[in-house]
Amino acid sequence: MEEGSKGVRRTCGECGDTLDDLWAAAGKSVCPALACQAAATRRRQRERMALRTELARRELAARGVDPTRTSWSVVPSFQGGAVPLPQAHRAAFVAHLIAAVDEAASRDPGPSPSTPVAARTPAPAEALAFEAGCRSCRGHCCRRGGTTAFITADTVRRVWSRHPDLTPATTTEYYTRFLPDTHLEGSCVFHTATGCTLPRASRSDSCNRYLCSDLDDTLRSWREPEGPSGTHYFAAISLEGGGVTGVASTEVPRGTPRKADRLDQIAHAHGRLTGHGNAGGIAPTPPGSAASNSRPTELGGSADPPGGG
Ligand code: SF4
Numbered sequence: 001m002e003e004g005s006k007g008v009r010r011t012c013g014e015c016g017d018t019l020d021d022l023w024a025a026a027g028k029s030v031c032p033a034l035a036c037q038a039a040a041t042r043r044r045q046r047e048r049m050a051l052r053t054e055l056a057r058r059e060l061a062a063r064g065v066d067p068t069r070t071s072w073s074v075v076p077s078f079q080g081g082a083v084p085l086p087q088a089h090r091a092a093f094v095a096h097l098i099a100a101v102d103e104a105a106s107r108d109p110g111p112s113p114s115t116p117v118a119a120r121t122p123a124p125a126e127a128l129a130f131e132a133g134c135r136s137c138r139g140h141c142c143r144r145g146g147t148t149a150f151i152t153a154d155t156v157r158r159v160w161s162r163h164p165d166l167t168p169a170t171t172t173e174y175y176t177r178f179l180p181d182t183h184l185e186g187s188c189v190f191h192t193a194t195g196c197t198l199p200r201a202s203r204s205d206s207c208n209r210y211l212c213s214d215l216d217d218t219l220r221s222w223r224e225p226e227g228p229s230g231t232h233y234f235a236a237i238s239l240e241g242g243g244v245t246g247v248a249s250t251e252v253p254r255g256t257p258r259k260a261d262r263l264d265q266i267a268h269a270h271g272r273l274t275g276h277g278n279a280g281g282i283a284p285t286p287p288g289s290a291a292s293n294s295r296p297t298e299l300g301g302s303a304d305p306p307g308g309g
Pocket residue numbers: 075076077133134135137138139140141142210211212213214215306307308309
């Protein structure tokens with residue numbers, strides 16, 4: 001800051017140039033230059049990561065895990081509590097679904113444009129590792145599912161290609177039967193304390209493929225020649241909620257593939273190939289049942305993770 005003829009002049013926290021009066025009056029601390037805005041964003045991200053890391057260290061230590069002697073990483077954390085699924089959300093989902101089904105029905109018949117659940121080489125040990133991460137996180141990424149669950153006409157056509165007996169009307173019935181009575185507040189209509197109530201094969205590709213940057217970073221670290229072995233801990237940290245959802249651990253198997261196909265990793269991360277639930281068939285599993293959500297064990301909690309999407 002510097003004194004000017006109009007009083008205190010503010011300067012850009014990155015380049016040091018004097019800030020425009022209007023810009024300063026709006027409470028900005030960085031000038032509008034793209035380079036400065038980008039630098040400020042990177043700085044904020046570093047500060048947030050440092051804070052998450054420190055909170056994770058404390059959380060691990062509080063659970064008797066020495067963070068200096070074990071492999072661990074931070075994942076996001078969803079803090080929402082269980083509430084009755086609002087009728088308005090239910091209605092909005094049904095409206096969205098009907099539109100998706102209508103669009104799917106209006107298209108020319110042909111192969112589904114959506115990638116089917118492919119028969120890729122399983123890597124179950126790694127799948128367990130990622131499931132532990134999503135379990136501790138409780139599905140931060142599922143917030144964006146909202147009242148659409150990311151379901152599109154492509155999703156519907158993929159489901160139809162596997163189950164040609166379904167009609168538009170029964171498709172809507174099929175999906176709505178999985179709507180839970182109670183979901184996690186502020187998240188997807190299918191997101192519950194015990195995970196995603198939708199069978200994996202009926203979730204959107206977005207749900208089945210998404211991998212957050214925290215898990216992606218962990219995966220990269222595992223592929224390093226000097227990557228960890230033994231137990232790896234995931235600490236789920238939320239800065240917004242000011243809390244920790246949980247800590248889950250898994251074993252990093254010896255010989256973790258260093259050059260595995262990324263799609264394989266993602267598919268396994270989301271349990272698509274590990275035989276969980278009824279991923280291979282549409283026969284409904286009651287929402288919230290263990291069969292539709294089964295995942296590996298967790299430290300300090302019992303909830304199955306969400307779809308991880
Ligand atoms: S992929 Fe989603 S559920 Fe899994 S850790 Fe990342 S944000 Fe959480």
